[in-house]
Amino acid sequence: MSYKILPLQTNRQERNKFQIPLNTIYFCGNSLGLCPIESEKVVNQIIQEWEQNHIHSWNLAIQLPLKVGNKIGKLIGAEENETIIADSTSINLFKCLGTSIAIQKIKNPNRRSILLDRENFSNDLGLLKLLSTDEYKVRYFDDENQLEDFLNDDVVCILLSHVNYHHGKLYNIKKITEMVHKVDAFIIWDLCHSVGSVPINLTEVNADFAVGCTDKYLNSSPGAPAFIYVNKKHQNVTWQPLTGWLGHQSPFKMSKDYEPIVGIKNFLVGTPEVLPISIIDCSVEITLDAGMQLIRKKSLALGDLFIFLMTEKCPSFKLVTPFEYEKRESHLSYQHENANEISKWMRKRNIYSDFISPDILIFAMTPLYTKFVDIWNAIENISDIVKNVESKNFDESCVSLN
Numbered sequence: 001m002s003y004k005i006l007p008l009q010t011n012r013q014e015r016n017k018f019q020i021p022l023n024t025i026y027f028c029g030n031s032l033g034l035c036p037i038e039s040e041k042v043v044n045q046i047i048q049e050w051e052q053n054h055i056h057s058w059n060l061a062i063q064l065p066l067k068v069g070n071k072i073g074k075l076i077g078a079e080e081n082e083t084i085i086a087d088s089t090s091i092n093l094f095k096c097l098g099t100s101i102a103i104q105k106i107k108n109p110n111r112r113s114i115l116l117d118r119e120n121f122s123n124d125l126g127l128l129k130l131l132s133t134d135e136y137k138v139r140y141f142d143d144e145n146q147l148e149d150f151l152n153d154d155v156v157c158i159l160l161s162h163v164n165y166h167h168g169k170l171y172n173i174k175k176i177t178e179m180v181h182k183v184d185a186f187i188i189w190d191l192c193h194s195v196g197s198v199p200i201n202l203t204e205v206n207a208d209f210a211v212g213c214t215d216k217y218l219n220s221s222p223g224a225p226a227f228i229y230v231n232k233k234h235q236n237v238t239w240q241p242l243t244g245w246l247g248h249q250s251p252f253k254m255s256k257d258y259e260p261i262v263g264i265k266n267f268l269v270g271t272p273e274v275l276p277i278s279i280i281d282c283s284v285e286i287t288l289d290a291g292m293q294l295i296r297k298k299s300l301a302l303g304d305l306f307i308f309l310m311t312e313k314c315p316s317f318k319l320v321t322p323f324e325y326e327k328r329e330s331h332l333s334y335q336h337e338n339a340n341e342i343s344k345w346m347r348k349r350n351i352y353s354d355f356i357s358p359d360i361l362i363f364a365m366t367p368l369y370t371k372f373v374d375i376w377n378a379i380e381n382i383s384d385i386v387k388n389v390e391s392k393n394f395d396e397s398c399v400s401l402n
């Protein structure tokens, strides 16, 4: 194995746009991004607008889901009016699944299987229960290599996370989308762990559907609503299953008959979450300004440094994420038998990473604000903690090292 450490500048300009917690090293950006300084201002603006303009403040607010959706569209290579902000990722998955099934009922009416990655975060298949599970069957695959065997002319659609949250493996969007299209099935990409971290081009691969959250690498506040992408070719064929008033052609007519609005707005259900969407609006700007190519370059360089130093200083940690660039994203999963205890001691030293039971630690680097020196300092500390944990020689005095 050889290591290349790229001499890349940390972009201080971008880091200065975030509230960086004092004396803290933060590797949880894949779970909750840090707070953009601008967000307080934009939230206050919305509140002022509401105070001053009462009912008229709707006029601006109602346009936000599509306006901000189109901004996210630029990060994922969507065309205009293919991306919109609405609801949570789980709910958007439901809409994508329902729409896939409805379109395939017209196109390939005899198909019955839905493919799902066994380790998928969101095995949210309530829809199948609604449709009666006898009618459709879910088939689980364990790895990309098995997919070819699972793809046949019975497949309606496949739901796959671009990055597996557990071991951090990045799947090849182009290769897999092509494979799925060969059997005339649809693919729903879950981009939760890749949007804002990896350049994505959904138009290039002619992807069908995608969803993703905004509170991870897009730094848009806890529980900010998610986005949904629907390729133009699938808009207006039928309507999505969660028929709410805002997806209606004339929402304010309050008509008893459902007439779907033409285009991506049909994927709205009800009133948009205006305050958090205004935060997404400003935080996505930071990512767009920095540019996905540069973000990816720094992400890989940070990852290289991390892997290099861990190999040198913490050899008892085993890297679970693939080493190759094309198979890794910005998060690295490590296995260690004392992972839980080590992570508790790390937190006492203000070093934050995610622990997944029973023995995985996830270190997510966010190129917008993670510094190379953070990695150096973190691993110096982790190495010291590991020594103490392994020799069971821990006392409170160990907490103070920095």
Ligand SMILES: *Cc1c(COP(=O)(O)O)cnc(C)c1O
Binding pocket: 088, 089, 090, 091, 121, 122, 161, 165, 190, 192, 193, 213, 226
């Ligand atoms: C974070 C995450 C979600 C979150 O789903 P919500 O419904 O928005 O809570 C879903 N899927 C994946 C893969 C995630 O990482």
